[in-house]
Amino acid sequence: MLLRTVARAAGVAASAAVGTSLLLDGMLAGRDVIGYTPGDAAALLVLLLLMLTGVLLQLAAYNAARANKLCGIGAGVAFALALVSQPVVVSLVDAPAARLAVPAGLATTSGFALLVVAAVLLVRAFLRGREPGGG
Numbered sequence: 001m002l003l004r005t006v007a008r009a010a011g012v013a014a015s016a017a018v019g020t021s022l023l024l025d026g027m028l029a030g031r032d033v034i035g036y037t038p039g040d041a042a043a044l045l046v047l048l049l050l051m052l053t054g055v056l057l058q059l060a061a062y063n064a065a066r067a068n069k070l071c072g073i074g075a076g077v078a079f080a081l082a083l084v085s086q087p088v089v090v091s092l093v094d095a096p097a098a099r100l101a102v103p104a105g106l107a108t109t110s111g112f113a114l115l116v117v118a119a120v121l122l123v124r125a126f127l128r129g130r131e132p133g134g135g
Helices: 002-028 038-063 068-093 104-130
Strands: 033-036 100-103
Touching: 002 038, 002 104, 033 104, 038 068, 100 104
Parallel strands: none
Antiparallel strands: 033 100
8 A cells, every 4th residue: 555655656746847847948948949968867866766755754754653753854854955956966967968859849748748647646646535445
């Protein structure tokens, strides 16, 4: 049951993070093509991992009889690291020559579609929580 919940949370987080990134890049790109580097991909992966770690620590803090303050502090640290790590990861991994060119329209459309997927997953999770047995 916990593994299924974590997998669903990871799906929503991945859809929302990647969708938001693509949508904003596509909308704010002042050109027809957006260039992505390996550093951009690595930064997004680190963001997802740290956000998922924070969510799991929050769940542990909520469910723990002991050490819930420690888990709560750990969740806060994970969320703070998720934000602070982005420019650091990009600067460490970035290879300016290696770029993936994506049309701005495709990035915008893909980002919007992923945000719709995240919203559908969240609505299904809320509805599942209201059903008898939660499943």
